[in-house]
Amino acid sequence: MAVRDGKMVKCSLCNKSAVIHLSYANSSLCEKHLIHSVERRVKRTIREYKMLDGAKHIGVAISGGKDSQVLLYILHKIAKPMRIKVTAILVDEGIEGYRDKIIPEAKKLTSDLGVPLEIVSFKELTNYSLDEIMKMQKNQRGESSCTFCGVFRRYAINKVAKMLKVDRLAIGHNLDDMVQSYMMNILRNEDLLFRFKPIGGAIEDERFVMRIRPLFRIPEKEIAVYAVLKGFKSVFVECPYVNEGLRPMVRDFVNSLESKYPGTKFKILQNYLEVSKKISDQFYSSEEGKKINSCSICGEPTSSSVCKTCSLLSKLLRKE
Amino acid sequence: MQCTINGKKDYFTFSGQVKELLQKLGINEQIVIVKVNGKIVTELDKVNDSDIVEIQKVILGG
Numbered sequence: 258m259a260v261r262d263g264k265m266v267k268c269s270l271c272n273k274s275a276v277i278h279l280s281y282a283n284s285s286l287c288e289k290h291l292i293h294s295v296e297r298r299v300k301r302t303i304r305e306y307k308m309l310d311g312a313k314h315i316g317v318a319i320s321g322g323k324d325s326q327v328l329l330y331i332l333h334k335i336a337k338p339m340r341i342k343v344t345a346i347l348v349d350e351g352i353e354g355y356r357d358k359i360i361p362e363a364k365k366l367t368s369d370l371g372v373p374l375e376i377v378s379f380k381e382l383t384n385y386s387l388d389e390i391m392k393m394q395k396n397q398r399g400e401s402s403c404t405f406c407g408v409f410r411r412y413a414i415n416k417v418a419k420m421l422k423v424d425r426l427a428i429g430h431n432l433d434d435m436v437q438s439y440m441m442n443i444l445r446n447e448d449l450l451f452r453f454k455p456i457g458g459a460i461e462d463e464r465f466v467m468r469i470r471p472l473f474r475i476p477e478k479e480i481a482v483y484a485v486l487k488g489f490k491s492v493f494v495e496c497p498y499v500n501e502g503l504r505p506m507v508r509d510f511v512n513s514l515e516s517k518y519p520g521t522k523f524k525i526l527q528n529y530l531e532v533s534k535k536i537s538d539q540f541y542s543s544e545e546g547k548k549i550n551s552c553s554i555c556g557e558p559t560s561s562s563v564c565k566t567c568s569l570l571s572k573l574l575r576k577e
Numbered sequence: 578m579q580c581t582i583n584g585k586k587d588y589f590t591f592s593g594q595v596k597e598l599l600q601k602l603g604i605n606e607q608i609v610i611v612k613v614n615g616k617i618v619t620e621l622d623k624v625n626d627s628d629i630v631e632i633q634k635v636i637l638g639g
Contacts, residue, residue, distance in 0.1 A: 266621045278619035285619055324634065433636070478607050481635035482617065485610055495634075508636070512607045 265302045277482050280519035288486050290335075294514045295483050299331050299471050308469040309335070309425065314342040316423035317372075318414045318467065321347065321359030322494075324429035326366055330425055330487065333370050344421055348408055349378040351386020354454055355496050359443035360488040376419050379409050383570060389421045391498070393573060402498035405569060412557065413564040418466040426466040433477035434468075436522045439529040444503065454533060466557040476522065580630040586613035587631035598630070 266275040271329035273344045275285035286294060303309055316334055319325035329345055336343050349356050367374040367403070380386045385393075390405050418426045430438075430453065438453045455473050472480065499505065514521045551557070552564035559565070582602065591598055597620055599606050606620040611621050612631040614623055624630055 275619050275622075276615065276617040278621050285621070288617075476607075477636055478610075482610060485617065485635070509605070512605045514606060515628045516605060 266516055276486065277479060279479075280515075281476075281523060283519075289457040291482060292486060293481065295327075295475055295479055296331055298335070298475060299337060300457070302365050302474055303335065303469075303471050306469070308456055308471060309339065309341060312336075312341050312425045314343050314344065314421070314423045315469075316346050316414075316418040316421055317424045317427045318410075318429065319345045319347050319363055319367075319374075320429070321356075321363040321427075323489060324431055324434075324472060324477070326363075327480050327487075328427060329366065329370065329372065330427040330489075332471065333372055343372050344423060345372050345374045346417050346421070346426075347374060347376045348409070348410050349376055351379050351388055352497060355494060358494050366489065368485070375421060377413050379413065382413050382416070383409060383566070385573075387498075390573060400572075401420055401502040401505060401571065403502040406498070408565045408569055412564070415466060415557075419464070423466055425445055425467045428470050429472055430470045431472045431475050431477045432522050432526060433482050433508070433511070435473050435529065436511055436525045437504055438512065438527060439555055440507045441503055448536075453529075454537070455530075470496055474523075508544075523526070564576050578624065578626045578628060578630060580632065582632045583634050590626055592625045593623065594612060594620070595624055595630075599632070602632070602637050604632065608634055610635050 263495055266278065267273065267393070268275045269284040270290045271287060273287035273289070274467060276288050278285045279293050309315070315332060317329045317334060317364075319329055329343070333343050345363070347360065349360065374379050379390075386401060387406055387409075391402050395401070414426065429490070433480060435453055436546050443449075453470070453472050454468075457467060511522060512526070549558050549560065551561060552559045552567055553562050554567040554571075557564050557566070561568075563571070578589060578591050580589065580591075580598075582604075583626070591601070595611050595613070596606060599609070599611070599620065603609075610633050611618055611622075613622065613628050614634070615629075624627075
Protein backbone atom coordinates (compact mmCIF):
# COMPACT_ATOMS: atom_id res chain seq x y z
CA MET A 258 0.00 0.00 0.00
CA ALA A 259 1.28 3.47 -0.88
CA VAL A 260 2.23 5.48 2.19
CA ARG A 261 1.88 9.26 2.04
CA ASP A 262 4.05 11.53 4.15
CA GLY A 263 2.89 15.11 3.69
CA LYS A 264 2.77 15.58 -0.07
CA MET A 265 5.34 12.88 -0.96
CA VAL A 266 4.39 9.23 -1.50
CA LYS A 267 6.71 6.78 0.28
CA CYS A 268 7.97 3.41 -0.94
CA SER A 269 5.83 0.50 0.28
CA LEU A 270 9.02 -1.39 1.23
CA CYS A 271 11.06 1.37 2.92
CA ASN A 272 10.74 4.98 3.99
CA LYS A 273 12.24 6.59 0.87
CA SER A 274 10.31 8.72 -1.64
CA ALA A 275 8.55 6.61 -4.28
CA VAL A 276 9.37 7.01 -7.98
CA ILE A 277 6.50 4.90 -9.26
CA HIS A 278 3.04 3.84 -8.16
CA LEU A 279 1.92 0.39 -9.30
CA SER A 280 -1.89 0.66 -9.34
CA TYR A 281 -2.26 -3.03 -10.27
CA ALA A 282 -0.45 -4.00 -7.05
CA ASN A 283 -1.62 -1.02 -4.96
CA SER A 284 2.00 -0.31 -4.02
CA SER A 285 4.68 2.31 -4.63
CA LEU A 286 8.42 1.78 -5.04
CA CYS A 287 11.50 3.94 -4.50
CA GLU A 288 14.44 3.98 -6.94
CA LYS A 289 16.30 1.10 -5.30
CA HIS A 290 13.25 -1.14 -4.95
CA LEU A 291 11.98 -0.46 -8.50
CA ILE A 292 15.38 -1.41 -9.97
CA HIS A 293 15.51 -4.51 -7.79
CA SER A 294 11.91 -5.45 -8.62
CA VAL A 295 12.38 -5.15 -12.41
CA GLU A 296 15.62 -7.18 -12.38
CA ARG A 297 14.11 -9.83 -10.10
CA ARG A 298 11.07 -10.28 -12.37
CA VAL A 299 13.25 -10.52 -15.50
CA LYS A 300 15.40 -13.20 -13.81
CA ARG A 301 12.27 -15.08 -12.75
CA THR A 302 10.89 -14.98 -16.31
CA ILE A 303 14.20 -16.28 -17.72
CA ARG A 304 14.27 -19.10 -15.15
CA GLU A 305 10.59 -20.01 -15.50
CA TYR A 306 10.73 -20.23 -19.31
CA LYS A 307 14.25 -21.76 -19.32
CA MET A 308 15.26 -18.98 -21.71
CA LEU A 309 18.99 -19.34 -21.22
CA ASP A 310 19.25 -23.07 -20.53
CA GLY A 311 22.16 -24.36 -22.63
CA ALA A 312 22.78 -20.93 -24.20
CA LYS A 313 26.32 -20.01 -25.22
CA HIS A 314 25.80 -16.83 -27.23
CA ILE A 315 22.86 -14.39 -26.97
CA GLY A 316 22.13 -11.86 -29.68
CA VAL A 317 20.23 -8.87 -28.27
CA ALA A 318 18.19 -6.94 -30.81
CA ILE A 319 18.59 -3.29 -29.89
CA SER A 320 16.83 -0.27 -31.33
CA GLY A 321 18.54 2.20 -29.02
CA GLY A 322 15.20 2.88 -27.33
CA LYS A 323 14.54 2.35 -23.64
CA ASP A 324 13.28 -1.26 -23.85
CA SER A 325 16.27 -2.64 -25.70
CA GLN A 326 18.74 -0.62 -23.63
CA VAL A 327 17.24 -2.02 -20.43
CA LEU A 328 17.15 -5.52 -21.94
CA LEU A 329 20.80 -5.36 -22.97
CA TYR A 330 21.88 -3.98 -19.60
CA ILE A 331 20.02 -6.61 -17.56
CA LEU A 332 20.88 -9.54 -19.85
CA HIS A 333 24.55 -8.58 -19.83
CA LYS A 334 24.41 -8.50 -16.01
CA ILE A 335 22.80 -11.97 -15.92
CA ALA A 336 24.89 -13.57 -18.70
CA LYS A 337 28.31 -12.43 -17.50
CA PRO A 338 28.59 -14.71 -14.44
CA MET A 339 27.09 -17.55 -16.54
CA ARG A 340 29.89 -17.04 -19.10
CA ILE A 341 27.36 -16.57 -21.89
CA LYS A 342 28.55 -14.30 -24.70
CA VAL A 343 26.31 -11.32 -25.55
CA THR A 344 26.30 -9.45 -28.88
CA ALA A 345 24.05 -6.47 -29.62
CA ILE A 346 22.38 -6.33 -33.05
CA LEU A 347 21.09 -2.98 -34.28
CA VAL A 348 18.96 -2.56 -37.37
CA ASP A 349 19.30 0.80 -39.11
CA GLU A 350 15.99 1.27 -40.91
CA GLY A 351 17.17 4.49 -42.53
CA ILE A 352 14.92 7.01 -40.77
CA GLU A 353 16.46 10.45 -40.99
CA GLY A 354 16.52 12.45 -37.77
CA TYR A 355 15.74 9.37 -35.68
CA ARG A 356 18.07 6.46 -36.18
CA ASP A 357 21.09 8.72 -36.76
CA LYS A 358 20.46 10.23 -33.29
CA ILE A 359 20.14 6.83 -31.64
CA ILE A 360 23.10 4.94 -33.17
CA PRO A 361 25.75 6.97 -31.27
CA GLU A 362 23.93 6.23 -27.98
CA ALA A 363 23.75 2.52 -28.82
CA LYS A 364 27.47 2.57 -29.59
CA LYS A 365 28.18 4.28 -26.27
CA LEU A 366 26.10 1.81 -24.21
CA THR A 367 27.60 -1.27 -25.87
CA SER A 368 31.09 0.19 -25.49
CA ASP A 369 30.46 0.96 -21.77
CA LEU A 370 29.25 -2.62 -21.23
CA GLY A 371 32.01 -4.14 -23.34
CA VAL A 372 29.44 -5.79 -25.63
CA PRO A 373 30.19 -6.14 -29.38
CA LEU A 374 27.72 -4.29 -31.64
CA GLU A 375 26.68 -5.48 -35.10
CA ILE A 376 24.82 -2.93 -37.25
CA VAL A 377 22.84 -3.95 -40.32
CA SER A 378 20.75 -1.61 -42.48
CA PHE A 379 17.57 -2.04 -44.54
CA LYS A 380 19.49 -0.42 -47.39
CA GLU A 381 22.15 -3.17 -47.34
CA LEU A 382 19.58 -5.94 -47.23
CA THR A 383 16.81 -4.64 -49.48
CA ASN A 384 18.42 -1.74 -51.40
CA TYR A 385 15.93 0.69 -49.80
CA SER A 386 15.84 2.68 -46.58
CA LEU A 387 12.47 3.01 -44.80
CA ASP A 388 12.35 6.71 -45.79
CA GLU A 389 12.81 5.74 -49.45
CA ILE A 390 10.13 3.06 -49.18
CA MET A 391 7.65 5.52 -47.68
CA LYS A 392 8.41 8.04 -50.46
CA MET A 393 7.71 5.30 -53.04
CA GLN A 394 4.45 4.55 -51.22
CA LYS A 395 3.34 8.19 -51.21
CA ASN A 396 -0.09 8.85 -52.73
CA GLN A 397 -0.78 5.12 -52.81
CA ARG A 398 -2.85 3.02 -50.45
CA GLY A 399 0.02 0.75 -49.53
CA GLU A 400 1.22 -0.93 -46.36
CA SER A 401 1.99 1.22 -43.32
CA SER A 402 5.56 2.10 -42.34
CA CYS A 403 5.20 -0.15 -39.29
CA THR A 404 4.39 -3.15 -41.52
CA PHE A 405 7.53 -2.66 -43.64
CA CYS A 406 9.62 -1.91 -40.58
CA GLY A 407 8.40 -4.93 -38.58
CA VAL A 408 8.81 -7.42 -41.45
CA PHE A 409 12.20 -6.14 -42.65
CA ARG A 410 13.49 -5.82 -39.10
CA ARG A 411 12.60 -9.46 -38.27
CA TYR A 412 14.25 -10.57 -41.52
CA ALA A 413 17.40 -8.52 -40.83
CA ILE A 414 17.77 -9.60 -37.22
CA ASN A 415 17.33 -13.28 -38.04
CA LYS A 416 19.84 -13.05 -40.87
CA VAL A 417 22.50 -11.36 -38.68
CA ALA A 418 21.78 -13.69 -35.76
CA LYS A 419 22.44 -16.71 -37.99
CA MET A 420 25.59 -15.10 -39.37
CA LEU A 421 26.86 -14.51 -35.81
CA LYS A 422 25.85 -18.08 -34.87
CA VAL A 423 23.96 -16.90 -31.77
CA ASP A 424 21.75 -19.54 -30.15
CA ARG A 425 19.26 -17.12 -28.57
CA LEU A 426 17.87 -13.89 -29.92
CA ALA A 427 16.57 -11.58 -27.20
CA ILE A 428 13.85 -9.09 -28.13
CA GLY A 429 12.82 -6.17 -25.91
CA HIS A 430 9.05 -6.67 -26.10
CA ASN A 431 7.42 -5.52 -22.86
CA LEU A 432 3.97 -6.16 -21.38
CA ASP A 433 2.41 -3.30 -23.33
CA ASP A 434 3.87 -4.52 -26.66
CA MET A 435 2.53 -8.03 -26.03
CA VAL A 436 -0.95 -6.77 -25.13
CA GLN A 437 -1.12 -4.34 -28.07
CA SER A 438 0.04 -7.02 -30.52
CA TYR A 439 -2.57 -9.46 -29.21
CA MET A 440 -5.34 -6.84 -29.47
CA MET A 441 -4.21 -5.90 -32.99
CA ASN A 442 -4.30 -9.56 -33.99
CA ILE A 443 -7.91 -9.73 -32.86
CA LEU A 444 -8.87 -6.47 -34.56
CA ARG A 445 -7.29 -7.56 -37.84
CA ASN A 446 -8.43 -11.17 -37.54
CA GLU A 447 -4.86 -12.35 -38.14
CA ASP A 448 -3.42 -15.67 -37.05
CA LEU A 449 -0.02 -14.43 -35.92
CA LEU A 450 -0.53 -15.30 -32.27
CA PHE A 451 2.62 -17.40 -31.91
CA ARG A 452 4.87 -14.62 -33.13
CA PHE A 453 4.89 -12.99 -29.69
CA LYS A 454 5.41 -16.05 -27.51
CA PRO A 455 7.74 -15.50 -24.52
CA ILE A 456 10.09 -18.08 -26.03
CA GLY A 457 10.21 -19.34 -29.63
CA GLY A 458 8.57 -17.80 -32.67
CA ALA A 459 5.88 -18.26 -35.27
CA ILE A 460 7.63 -21.21 -36.86
CA GLU A 461 9.88 -23.69 -35.06
CA ASP A 462 12.71 -24.38 -37.47
CA GLU A 463 16.48 -24.62 -37.15
CA ARG A 464 16.80 -21.84 -39.72
CA PHE A 465 15.20 -19.48 -37.19
CA VAL A 466 17.21 -18.51 -34.11
CA MET A 467 15.24 -19.13 -30.91
CA ARG A 468 13.71 -15.84 -29.76
CA ILE A 469 13.33 -14.93 -26.12
CA ARG A 470 11.37 -12.04 -24.62
CA PRO A 471 12.62 -11.61 -21.04
CA LEU A 472 10.74 -8.29 -20.52
CA PHE A 473 7.33 -9.57 -21.59
CA ARG A 474 5.82 -9.27 -18.11
CA ILE A 475 7.23 -5.82 -17.30
CA PRO A 476 4.93 -2.82 -17.92
CA GLU A 477 6.40 -0.25 -20.30
CA LYS A 478 6.27 2.59 -17.77
CA GLU A 479 8.36 0.60 -15.28
CA ILE A 480 10.98 0.04 -18.00
CA ALA A 481 10.92 3.76 -18.84
CA VAL A 482 11.47 4.77 -15.21
CA TYR A 483 14.22 2.13 -14.86
CA ALA A 484 15.93 3.54 -18.00
CA VAL A 485 15.75 7.13 -16.71
CA LEU A 486 17.06 6.11 -13.29
CA LYS A 487 19.99 4.28 -14.92
CA GLY A 488 20.73 7.38 -17.00
CA PHE A 489 20.22 5.71 -20.39
CA LYS A 490 20.02 8.20 -23.24
CA SER A 491 17.73 8.18 -26.31
CA VAL A 492 14.73 7.49 -24.08
CA PHE A 493 12.86 10.48 -25.49
CA VAL A 494 13.71 10.22 -29.19
CA GLU A 495 10.51 9.50 -31.09
CA CYS A 496 10.20 7.64 -34.38
CA PRO A 497 8.62 10.06 -36.93
CA TYR A 498 6.34 7.25 -38.14
CA VAL A 499 5.05 6.49 -34.63
CA ASN A 500 1.54 7.81 -35.19
CA GLU A 501 0.91 5.73 -38.30
CA GLY A 502 -0.99 2.47 -38.26
CA LEU A 503 -3.34 0.86 -35.78
CA ARG A 504 -0.95 0.52 -32.83
CA PRO A 505 -1.22 4.09 -31.44
CA MET A 506 -5.01 3.78 -31.21
CA VAL A 507 -4.76 0.38 -29.53
CA ARG A 508 -2.08 1.73 -27.18
CA ASP A 509 -4.31 4.66 -26.09
CA PHE A 510 -7.32 2.37 -25.67
CA VAL A 511 -5.43 -0.16 -23.53
CA ASN A 512 -3.85 2.61 -21.43
CA SER A 513 -7.29 4.15 -20.79
CA LEU A 514 -8.60 0.75 -19.70
CA GLU A 515 -5.58 0.21 -17.44
CA SER A 516 -6.08 3.62 -15.77
CA LYS A 517 -9.72 2.86 -15.06
CA TYR A 518 -9.30 -0.85 -14.29
CA PRO A 519 -5.75 -1.46 -12.97
CA GLY A 520 -4.43 -4.90 -13.85
CA THR A 521 -6.18 -5.03 -17.25
CA LYS A 522 -2.89 -5.45 -19.15
CA PHE A 523 -1.87 -8.45 -17.04
CA LYS A 524 -5.31 -10.01 -17.52
CA ILE A 525 -5.09 -9.58 -21.32
CA LEU A 526 -1.57 -11.08 -21.28
CA GLN A 527 -2.79 -14.04 -19.24
CA ASN A 528 -5.61 -14.59 -21.72
CA TYR A 529 -3.11 -14.41 -24.61
CA LEU A 530 -0.82 -16.97 -22.98
CA GLU A 531 -3.70 -19.40 -22.43
CA VAL A 532 -5.21 -18.94 -25.90
CA SER A 533 -1.88 -19.05 -27.73
CA LYS A 534 -0.89 -22.26 -25.93
CA LYS A 535 -4.08 -24.00 -27.00
CA ILE A 536 -3.78 -22.79 -30.60
CA SER A 537 -0.05 -23.53 -30.66
CA ASP A 538 -0.56 -27.17 -29.54
CA GLN A 539 -3.21 -27.61 -32.21
CA PHE A 540 -1.09 -25.92 -34.90
CA TYR A 541 2.09 -27.92 -34.31
CA SER A 542 0.24 -31.22 -34.34
CA SER A 543 -1.28 -30.35 -37.75
CA GLU A 544 0.35 -30.90 -41.15
CA GLU A 545 0.48 -27.13 -41.71
CA GLY A 546 2.49 -26.69 -38.53
CA LYS A 547 5.11 -29.21 -39.63
CA LYS A 548 5.51 -27.73 -43.11
CA ILE A 549 8.34 -25.21 -43.52
CA ASN A 550 9.24 -24.06 -47.00
CA SER A 551 12.17 -22.11 -48.36
CA CYS A 552 11.28 -18.79 -49.96
CA SER A 553 11.45 -19.22 -53.75
CA ILE A 554 13.16 -15.80 -54.04
CA CYS A 555 15.62 -15.53 -51.12
CA GLY A 556 15.70 -19.05 -49.67
CA GLU A 557 14.78 -17.96 -46.13
CA PRO A 558 12.33 -20.19 -44.21
CA THR A 559 8.65 -19.39 -44.61
CA SER A 560 5.28 -21.03 -44.18
CA SER A 561 4.28 -19.86 -47.70
CA SER A 562 6.11 -20.14 -51.01
CA VAL A 563 7.43 -16.56 -50.81
CA CYS A 564 8.48 -14.97 -47.52
CA LYS A 565 6.79 -11.79 -46.29
CA THR A 566 9.93 -9.68 -46.94
CA CYS A 567 10.15 -10.72 -50.61
CA SER A 568 6.40 -10.41 -51.01
CA LEU A 569 6.44 -6.79 -49.70
CA LEU A 570 9.46 -5.93 -51.87
CA SER A 571 7.79 -7.37 -54.98
CA LYS A 572 4.62 -5.34 -54.33
CA LEU A 573 6.69 -2.21 -53.80
CA LEU A 574 8.66 -2.65 -57.03
CA ARG A 575 5.49 -3.27 -59.03
CA LYS A 576 4.17 0.09 -57.79
CA GLU A 577 7.40 1.95 -58.50
CA MET B 578 3.42 26.81 -11.39
CA GLN B 579 6.15 26.35 -13.96
CA CYS B 580 5.28 23.25 -15.97
CA THR B 581 7.38 21.92 -18.85
CA ILE B 582 5.60 19.44 -21.10
CA ASN B 583 7.87 17.53 -23.52
CA GLY B 584 10.36 20.39 -23.42
CA LYS B 585 7.80 23.23 -23.82
CA LYS B 586 7.62 25.57 -20.85
CA ASP B 587 4.25 26.84 -19.59
CA TYR B 588 2.96 28.72 -16.54
CA PHE B 589 -0.42 28.22 -14.84
CA THR B 590 -2.05 27.91 -11.45
CA PHE B 591 -2.55 24.43 -10.03
CA SER B 592 -2.56 22.76 -6.67
CA GLY B 593 -3.41 19.09 -6.13
CA GLN B 594 -2.38 15.55 -7.05
CA VAL B 595 -0.11 14.88 -10.05
CA LYS B 596 -2.84 12.56 -11.33
CA GLU B 597 -5.33 15.45 -11.31
CA LEU B 598 -2.82 17.69 -13.08
CA LEU B 599 -2.33 15.09 -15.81
CA GLN B 600 -6.10 14.64 -16.15
CA LYS B 601 -6.49 18.41 -16.49
CA LEU B 602 -3.88 18.38 -19.26
CA GLY B 603 -5.46 15.34 -20.95
CA ILE B 604 -2.38 13.16 -20.47
CA ASN B 605 -2.55 9.48 -19.47
CA GLU B 606 -0.23 8.89 -16.50
CA GLN B 607 1.08 5.69 -18.04
CA ILE B 608 2.86 7.35 -20.92
CA VAL B 609 4.78 10.00 -19.00
CA ILE B 610 7.35 10.45 -16.28
CA VAL B 611 6.74 13.43 -14.01
CA LYS B 612 9.53 15.22 -12.19
CA VAL B 613 8.80 17.74 -9.46
CA ASN B 614 11.70 20.03 -8.54
CA GLY B 615 14.01 17.63 -10.40
CA LYS B 616 12.87 14.39 -8.73
CA ILE B 617 10.72 11.64 -10.28
CA VAL B 618 7.37 11.41 -8.47
CA THR B 619 4.31 9.19 -8.65
CA GLU B 620 0.88 10.28 -9.84
CA LEU B 621 -0.30 10.18 -6.20
CA ASP B 622 2.18 12.87 -5.13
CA LYS B 623 0.92 16.39 -4.56
CA VAL B 624 2.14 19.54 -6.24
CA ASN B 625 1.47 23.21 -5.64
CA ASP B 626 2.07 26.53 -7.33
CA SER B 627 5.62 26.93 -6.06
CA ASP B 628 6.77 23.63 -7.65
CA ILE B 629 8.66 23.26 -10.91
CA VAL B 630 7.02 20.40 -12.77
CA GLU B 631 8.43 18.56 -15.77
CA ILE B 632 6.24 16.15 -17.73
CA GLN B 633 8.04 14.00 -20.27
CA LYS B 634 6.39 11.56 -22.65
CA VAL B 635 8.36 8.32 -22.44
CA ILE B 636 6.16 5.82 -24.21
CA LEU B 637 7.27 6.23 -27.79
CA GLY B 638 7.38 4.15 -30.90
CA GLY B 639 10.28 2.74 -32.81
